[in-house]
Structures are given as structure tokens and as C-alpha cells.
Amino acid sequence: MAVDAAVIGLGYVGLPLAQAATRAGLSVLGFDIDERVVASLNAGRSHVDDLSSADVADMRDRGFRATTDPAELREAGTLVISVPTPLSPDGGPDLSAVNAAVSTVAAQLRPGMLVILESTTYPGTTDEVVRPVLEAGGLTAGTDFHLAFSPERIDPGNPSFGATNTPKVVGGHTPGCTEAAASFYGKFVDTIVRTKGTREAEMAKLLENTYRHINIAxxxxxxxxxxxxxxxxxxxxxxxxxxxxxxxxxxxxxxxxxxxxxxxxxxxxxxxxxxxxxxxxxxxxxxxxxxxxxxxxxxxxxxxxxxxxxxxxxxxxxxxxxxxxxxxxxxxxxxxxxxxxxxxxxxxxxxxxxxxxxxxxxxxxxxxxxxxxxxxxxxxxxxxxxxxxxxxxxxxxxxxxxxxxxxxxxxxxxxxxxxx
Incomplete structure (x- = not known):
């Protein structure tokens, strides 16, 4: 059965995003490799602070479902990747979870899809790491499918700002990709902020947190x-x-x-x-x-x-x-x-x-x-x-x-x- 969007990675970032989209009336599929997380969500139980079990049960009642089966991703019009990017031993980003998610998406990619990376990373990741893997099957970003980056801005425990009223930054591989991503998020986010491209969107997230890091220091x-x-x-x-x-x-x-x-x-x-x-x-x-x-x-x-x-x-x-x-x-x-x-x-x-x-x-x-x-x-x-x-x-x-x-x-x- 076709779904509007699939969220890959159902943690502190992915699950609130899935909730916002579900509440807006979109049909949403959640994907995670952790069988315990998937089973818990399908049973109506939450594992993150910002969502109660009642919230998850409400999502389920609105049609949300979680799965560990990557083949089901092929039915989604939009695929949002929101997996962790911790530090590697050399101090750079550990992209192993992103690489695994992108490979999973590439195997299910079909013409007309919109693929969005939300995981925080360094500028150039969407174009230099994600795009080549997705295009390896013969489809071209910006022509056969849309590709964009939109940094997650979830602040766990924040009572005032959540997925809906926190402005969403989006930057696409092409202007058409940017508009496709803006149209998707615009269905459940109040304010959309477009950047010139994926690198500007990737850098915006790093600027925000570098600003905080330096001032705290x-x-x-x-x-x-x-x-x-x-x-x-x-x-x-x-x-x-x-x-x-x-x-x-x-x-x-x-x-x-x-x-x-x-x-x-x-x-x-x-x-x-x-x-x-x-x-x-x-x-x-x-x-x-x-x-x-x-x-x-x-x-x-x-x-x-x-x-x-x-x-x-x-x-x-x-x-x-x-x-x-x-x-x-x-x-x-x-x-x-x-x-x-x-x-x-x-x-x-x-x-x-x-x-x-x-x-x-x-x-x-x-x-x-x-x-x-x-x-x-x-x-x-x-x-x-x-x-x-x-x-x-x-x-x-x-x-x-x-x-x-x-x-x-x-x-x-x-x-x-x-x-x-």
C-alpha cells in the first residue's frame, strides 16, 4: 500500500518528525533496524522523552506503522533519513549509519521519489556521499528523483518548540529538489527556510551549534x-x-x-x-x-x-x-x-x-x-x-x-x- 512518507531512524529526531507528519494527515511508515523499537512502537509504547506512549498510540490509530522490512520503503513517495552521526575516533563524523541507510534507500529507489537527509554532518555529504550511491542504479538526482538536505533541529524536552513550529531549513540538489522538499515539509511545518543548495543547509546546522559551543565555552x-x-x-x-x-x-x-x-x-x-x-x-x-x-x-x-x-x-x-x-x-x-x-x-x-x-x-x-x-x-x-x-x-x-x-x-x- 502506498504511503506518503517513510522515516528511516525512529529515535529522538525521527519519531517526532513522524508524529508531526501523521498528525497532519499524511500516511507515514517508520523504518528502524532495531526490532525491539519497532515492536514497541507498533504496540503503542514510546521510547523517547518527547513522546508519551499515548502519543505513539495516537499515531498508530492515525495509520502510523513501523517496520524492519526495507522492501516496504519502495511504497513511499518521500524517504527521510534521520539516523545518528556520532564522532569517529579521528574526530570526524561517523557516517556508518548514514551509509547503511543510503544503501537501503538506493535498493528501493524509484523514479519520482524525494529523498531527504536530516542527519547532521559536514558540508558536502549529501552531494559527495549520498548522491553517488543513489545514482549508481541509473537514476539521476534532480531529473529522475529529488534529493535534499534538511537539518534536524529537535531540542529534546523543549516545551515551547517542536517539529511543527521550529522553522525548517531545506536545501536541494537543484532548485526543483528544494521546492519538492519545501512542499513536503510545508504540509506540517509552519515555516520553511530555503537555502541555495545542500551545502548551505548542511553548514547552517553546524553554524547554529558552533555558535552555542563557543559561547558556552x-x-x-x-x-x-x-x-x-x-x-x-x-x-x-x-x-x-x-x-x-x-x-x-x-x-x-x-x-x-x-x-x-x-x-x-x-x-x-x-x-x-x-x-x-x-x-x-x-x-x-x-x-x-x-x-x-x-x-x-x-x-x-x-x-x-x-x-x-x-x-x-x-x-x-x-x-x-x-x-x-x-x-x-x-x-x-x-x-x-x-x-x-x-x-x-x-x-x-x-x-x-x-x-x-x-x-x-x-x-x-x-x-x-x-x-x-x-x-x-x-x-x-x-x-x-x-x-x-x-x-x-x-x-x-x-x-x-x-x-x-x-x-x-x-x-x-x-x-x-x-x-x-
Missing amino acids: LVNEMARFCHDLDIDLWDVINAAKSKPFGFQAFYPGPGVGGHCIPIDPNYLSHNVRARLGYPFRFVELAQEINATMPSYIVRRAQDALNEDAKSLRGSTVLLLGVTYKPDIADERESPAVPLARQLISHGAAVQFHDPKVSEWRGLSEHATRVEDPAAAAAAADLTILVQNHREYDVDALAGGAQRFFDTRGVVTEGERIERL
Whole structure:
């Protein structure tokens, strides 16, 4: 049976996209190689934060279905690839999932189809990596089928912006490809932003996240010397953001995490070095600053314990919140991981609490989960707020702790409280 669109990759990006298209009345097929994900979705159960099981059940009732059978993709008019692109060991993008998805699409490609890549990558990927594989069967992009790039802009946990009201950037291999992609997204996205081509659309995503990466690094470095100068950076930022133009507030923290900020700018830096032979110094410096924030937090933790005549070795340290952002269960690239590992390497006994995480992947054997954060904070030598979930009454937790280190600038100042 023909379907309007098939979404390849049903994670944090693909599933909200499929939901938006389904709600707009399109017939949508989901494709994923994970049989458990497919079975769960077909049973009406969600595996991502932004969609509840009720949302998935509603999608199913509207005709959405998931499959692991690539042959079913041939019935779709539009194929959207939204698979992960993590970093490879050399610092560039790992395109193995993209390559696998493109090969799957190529085997099912037919005249008249629209193929869109949404996975974040370096400029040139759509034209140099995707297009040759799709054209190897004899069809030509821009003539026999349409090809475009549209960067994903999903912000997990954002209550204000989702797939429908976040403007969609689209860039096609030809102007006709751009219009085909714009027409598709225009059925369920409020605003479409066209670029000159695929490279401009690919670069737009990297610019967005490089901008954030560099500005976060700026305030992280300021946090260090403001502490040494006895200046309250949080108060400084609050004052600066009162200016109605020319300033956007960014905030320091224990590091950066998630699927974008720690990864995407490195695609650009790696591509600049590989193609042009010189460094993208802003990105590389920002990466250095942000990557060393967990080490800085450990040094501050040592100083805080010294105030109580304690050493880090042998002390119990409680980490509150181990996801990469508040109010979601996503642990990808969370700075809590290197922070915990460094604390452990210094001899600390690490405990953690997170209302979103029952088992901390990769650290479950080294960090003990506590059920009652208030009781654990009262017993621990040091409590570190790493991520401020809405479930936390932070002032109460800080008030009952032996010593409390706030890396998010949310605790009311007081004795035995340290702030980044």
C-alpha cells in the first residue's frame, strides 16, 4: 500500500518528525533496524522523552506503522533519513549509519521519489556521499528523483518548540529538489527556510551549534576567573541580559552534553582541517575549554572538602542529575560521566540520583544509585548538583547537605554552599 512518507531512524529526531507528519494527515511508515523499537512502537509504547506512549498510540490509530522490512520503503513517495552521526575516533563524523541507510534507500529507489537527509554532518555529504550511491542504479538526482538536505533541529524536552513550529531549513540538489522538499515539509511545518543548495543547509546546522559551543565555552572560562576574582558570574549574566539587544545569555556548567554541542562543531573543525589544511581555532579552543570543565569541577570539589578538613580520597560524593539536560532521560555525552570517572579515579565513593535514570549506563558498577536524594545529601561529604531536574527542591537539598556544590547557579547563597 502506498504511503506518503517513510522515516528511516525512529529515535529522538525521527519519531517526532513522524508524529508531526501523521498528525497532519499524511500516511507515514517508520523504518528502524532495531526490532525491539519497532515492536514497541507498533504496540503503542514510546521510547523517547518527547513522546508519551499515548502519543505513539495516537499515531498508530492515525495509520502510523513501523517496520524492519526495507522492501516496504519502495511504497513511499518521500524517504527521510534521520539516523545518528556520532564522532569517529579521528574526530570526524561517523557516517556508518548514514551509509547503511543510503544503501537501503538506493535498493528501493524509484523514479519520482524525494529523498531527504536530516542527519547532521559536514558540508558536502549529501552531494559527495549520498548522491553517488543513489545514482549508481541509473537514476539521476534532480531529473529522475529529488534529493535534499534538511537539518534536524529537535531540542529534546523543549516545551515551547517542536517539529511543527521550529522553522525548517531545506536545501536541494537543484532548485526543483528544494521546492519538492519545501512542499513536503510545508504540509506540517509552519515555516520553511530555503537555502541555495545542500551545502548551505548542511553548514547552517553546524553554524547554529558552533555558535552555542563557543559561547558556552566563553562563559565557562569566565566562570573560572570570576571565581578567582570573587565575582558572582551568575549576577553578571543576569545584569548583562537586561540589555534588549546585542546580547544573548549563555550559562556556565560542568561541561556540555547531548547529541549536538559536543559533536557537531567537531564535524566542521575536522572538515576544515581535512579539506583546507588549517585549524578552525575557535572551535578547537572551545572544545578544549568545555572538555576540561569536569576536571575543573573536581578541583573545586577538592577545595570544598578541604574546607571541612577532608580529602577527596575516601569521601562520599553525591551527584544529583546525570542526564545531559534537565527534565529528560537522555544521557548522551553527559558531562556527568567524565566528572564521575575523575572523582572515582581520585578515590571518592560516588553515589548518584536522577529521577529520570534508574541505571546509569557505563557507570552502574562504579557509582551507586540512591533512592532518597535528601537522605543521601545529608550523609554525603559533598553533594554536587550536576543537572537541575524540576523534581528537585534544590534549596532544601542544599540546606540539608553537609556541603553543597551548585554547578547550575540555582541555589540561594548560604554557608557550606559553593557555586560555579
